[in-house]
Amino acid sequence: xxxxxxxxxxxxxxxxxAEADLEQLIAHLRTEPAKAVELREQLIVDDLLxxxxxxxxKNFIIMVQQRLTDFExxxxxxxxxxxxxxxxxxxxxxxxxxxxxxxxxFKFAGGISLIAVPLLCFLVWRYQESAPRxxxxxxxxxxxxxxxxxxxxxxxxxxQAISTGETIVAAPGSTVVWKYKDGTTVRIxxxxxxxxxxxxxxxxxxxxxxxxxxxSVAKQPKGPMVFSTPHATATVRGTEFRLxxxxxxxQLDVSEGKVDFQRSGGSQVLQLTANESGxxxxxxxxxxxxxxxVNRASAVFLYEGTDKRFARNPETGNLQVTLPEDQxxxxxxxxxxxxxxxxxxxCDILFTPEKTVSPxxxxxxxxxxxxxxxxxxxxxxxxxxxxxxxxxxxxxxxVELGEITLGSPHYLTLACKEGAxxxxxxxxxxxxxSEVHSPIASWEQGPLVLKADAGGMRPWQGExxxxxxxxxxxxxxxxxxxxxxxxxxxxx
Numbered sequence: 286x287x288x289x290x291x292x293x294x295x296x297x298x299x300x301x302x303a304e305a306d307l308e309q310l311i312a313h314l315r316t317e318p319a320k321a322v323e324l325r326e327q328l329i330v331d332d333l334l335x336x337x338x339x340x341x342x343k344n345f346i347i348m349v350q351q352r353l354t355d356f357e358x359x360x361x362x363x364x365x366x367x368x369x370x371x372x373x374x375x376x377x378x379x380x381x382x383x384x385x386x387x388x389x390x391f392k393f394a395g396g397i398s399l400i401a402v403p404l405l406c407f408l409v410w411r412y413q414e415s416a417p418r419x420x421x422x423x424x425x426x427x428x429x430x431x432x433x434x435x436x437x438x439x440x441x442x443x444x445q446a447i448s449t450g451e452t453i454v455a456a457p458g459s460t461v462v463w464k465y466k467d468g469t470t471v472r473i474x475x476x477x478x479x480x481x482x483x484x485x486x487x488x489x490x491x492x493x494x495x496x497x498x499x500x501s502v503a504k505q506p507k508g509p510m511v512f513s514t515p516h517a518t519a520t521v522r523g524t525e526f527r528l529x530x531x532x533x534x535x536q537l538d539v540s541e542g543k544v545d546f547q548r549s550g551g552s553q554v555l556q557l558t559a560n561e562s563g564x565x566x567x568x569x570x571x572x573x574x575x576x577x578x579v580n581r582a583s584a585v586f587l588y589e590g591t592d593k594r595f596a597r598n599p600e601t602g603n604l605q606v607t608l609p610e611d612q613x614x615x616x617x618x619x620x621x622x623x624x625x626x627x628x629x630x631x632c633d634i635l636f637t638p639e640k641t642v643s644p645x646x647x648x649x650x651x652x653x654x655x656x657x658x659x660x661x662x663x664x665x666x667x668x669x670x671x672x673x674x675x676x677x678x679x680x681x682x683x684v685e686l687g688e689i690t691l692g693s694p695h696y697l698t699l700a701c702k703e704g705a706x707x708x709x710x711x712x713x714x715x716x717x718x719s720e721v722h723s724p725i726a727s728w729e730q731g732p733l734v735l736k737a738d739a740g741g742m743r744p745w746q747g748e749x750x751x752x753x754x755x756x757x758x759x760x761x762x763x764x765x766x767x768x769x770x771x772x773x774x775x776x777x
Contacts (some may be wrong), residue, residue, distance in 0.1 A: 616733040
């Protein structure tokens with residue numbers, strides 16, 4: 286609508302204009318005072334005519350003369366009156382347009398609410414993320430394992446629920462397994478410290494400060510499960526893997542699925558798939574050659590069917606090739622020294638017996654002094670037998686492992702520590718005994734001999750493809766991982 290049309294509309298019906306039209310008319314009169322004068326003249330004429338034709342009006346002529354006198358005043362006075370008219374009109378329009386007054390307190394409360402509502406939503410979200418909530422239950426437990434809540438310490442019990450915000454601390458030689466509602470399991474081995482948490486979407490998070498864990502992660506629809514260490518982060522949606530946290534590095538071994546492995550503070554991401562490995566330090570991250578056994582860092586002796594035999598130096602902690610003149614005696618001495626220090630022992634051996642049955646017992650492996658061995662693995666006919674040094678040096682602890690198939694390869698894991706003995710043959714747990722007491726602290730140094738006893742007698746006629754001795758208790762999960770790793774590296 287044009288400005289001229291607005292003026293006509295205003296003269297015809299001042300109250301009929303919309304608020305926007307009134308504001309447009311006022312702006313036009315401000316920019317063109319002559320139009321304001323014209324409008325005022327027309328308003329005066331309309332007013333006088335209205336008074337003339339009103340039945341109750343008198344002295345109309347006198348009133349017209351007064352109006353004409355007013356009109357003849359100087360231009361400045363006219364413009365002053367126009368300004369007054371404009372001010373009156375603006376005030377009238379603003380009165381119509383302006384909403385009812387709002388209390389300053391109401392305005393203040395509204396402003397506070399604009400700030401408080403988002404803040405409250407944020408705090409609720411943060412509370413959901415940080416508030417402790419039960420996420421898993423203890424499925425397996427051995428040794429000394431506690432959970433920390435702030436400064437409070439509580440010994441864990443089998444079947445107990447554990448919650449976000451808790452720290453799980455396992456003593457050397459201990460094992461704890463917890464299971465989430467979706468079937469995801471986390472196994473903590475040995476001297477370790479781990480923290481549990483979850484985000485607002487309930488995506489799981491485990492931080493391993495030190496030690497070793499094995500995880501079997503179910504599909505994660507609420508977001509990837511994250512495992513972090515001081516050196517790296519492993520992000521998974523469903524897989525099986527192992528994390529080993531040492532003082533200066535973190536090692537990741539993937540058994541199944543895929544894991545994104547990223548160094549803390551770095552941008553490079555290693556996508557590791559089944560049977561791949563990576564290692565991260567504070568400075569770099571890189572793929573790692575896949576090796577047997579998986580827990581090679583805990584091996585104190587290694588033999589992989591070659592002329593080279595490796596023994597860990599107790600002083601440096603490094604695996605070193607042993608020279609022929611140092612074999613047996615030095616290997617046995619160093620092995621017993623490290624095993625006694627940890628209080629745990631395990632042996633993984635892959636062997637194939639002869640197809641014929643020998644009526645005489647034959648020794649696959651011997652560790653310790655003759656006739657008072659710390660560890661002795663024998664085959665008698667089709668039966669596999671282990672002797673461990675007992676509380677009385679003259680009476681060994683005998684562990685019968687059952688029959689084996691002649692002429693076929695077998696993978697055996699035998700592990701012991703104070704109060705526990707475990708044996709796994711070809712992936713089947715054949716014995717777990719918590720009543721056996723083999724005092725490793727009383728073991729004596731002696732030679733480490735393969736395929737005979739310490740005196741070179743009772744020879745065993747078969748093939749030993751690989752053998753590893755650890756200063757760590759090896760449970761079934763780790764035994765299975767080592768067996769699968771060997772099969773990966775040595776396919777049939």
